[in-house]
Amino acid sequence: MSLRAVLLITLQREPGTGYDVLQRFKAGLAHVWQASHQQLYRELDRMRGDGLLTCETVPQAERPDRKVYRLTEAGRQALDGWLAEPLAASPVRQPLFAKFFAWERWPEPARRAELAALSEQLEQRMQTYAAIEAEWFSDPETLTPAQRAPWHTLRLGRRLTETWLEWIEEVME
Template identity: 40%
Template sequence: MSLRYAVLTLLDIEPGSGYDLKRRFERSVSHFWSASHQQMYRELHRLHDEGLLDCTEQPQAGKPDKKIYSLTDRGREALRAWVQQPPPAQKIREPFLIQLFAGHHLSREQAQDAVQRQLDQHRALLDSYLEQNEKVLHSDPKLQEQYWLAHQTLLLGIEAERTWIEWGEKMLRKLGEPDKQ
């Protein structure tokens, strides 16, 4: 998958500016896909140049015009064709696991600190996802039904964070045992 289809998907739900899109991205697909603000803008321009997006300018008082992007028929068709193709299974790409793989260069305390930092980050992510889930559960039932599959991705993110936390807590217990390096 690439960022282009995440952008097309989010604009299929609702047109918006680059800023709107980034905020929407952070509240939704960021639990399984990452992109910087710059990457998002580059992709918007690319999709517009390819005719998959329309762009209208909305005047703003005292500021540059705001560009609002929306899918063209061609963009909607590209999204529809892509979503029907089976994607390959994605392998985990986690920098922390590479560091841990080379963990024999760490003291026990350094390893414990590294695991604790990861554990804290995953707990914060879980809290964020649970908060997002509450918003979904209290949203309009028609929207819940329409975006039921999208909600399932958030639920998977919640389970993934719970798994990371469980694993991190086990790691800390193991690192606390006297026979561990």
């Protein structure tokens, strides 16, 4: 998945500023995509240059002007084209796995510290998933199919994270 596709998805329902898009990421897409402020703003500018977005500058008193981005027809077509294309399974590109091929040279204290730190990060991710679920998906039975689809991705993210945590435990033993 590319940042461009995620931005098209994020702006499909309503226009927004870069800040708005970042907040939408945090609220709903944090479990599927992450991007820095710089990456996001660079891609928004590229997309505008490619004719996928328009940008309306809204003056503000005592604050910098707001730039509100909106999908163009070309942006909607690009989103539709991306959605229609089947995705290939992503290769597992995990630098940590490469270290396992040098197990005998990887100092045990460094190995244990790295796996403990990863475990802590994954536990934090689980807390983030729980917060997202509590805020957005507290009653899954009442969700429409469109609302249920992101909930399914959240559930998959939790399962994958649980698998990682179990794997780390297994390796640590």
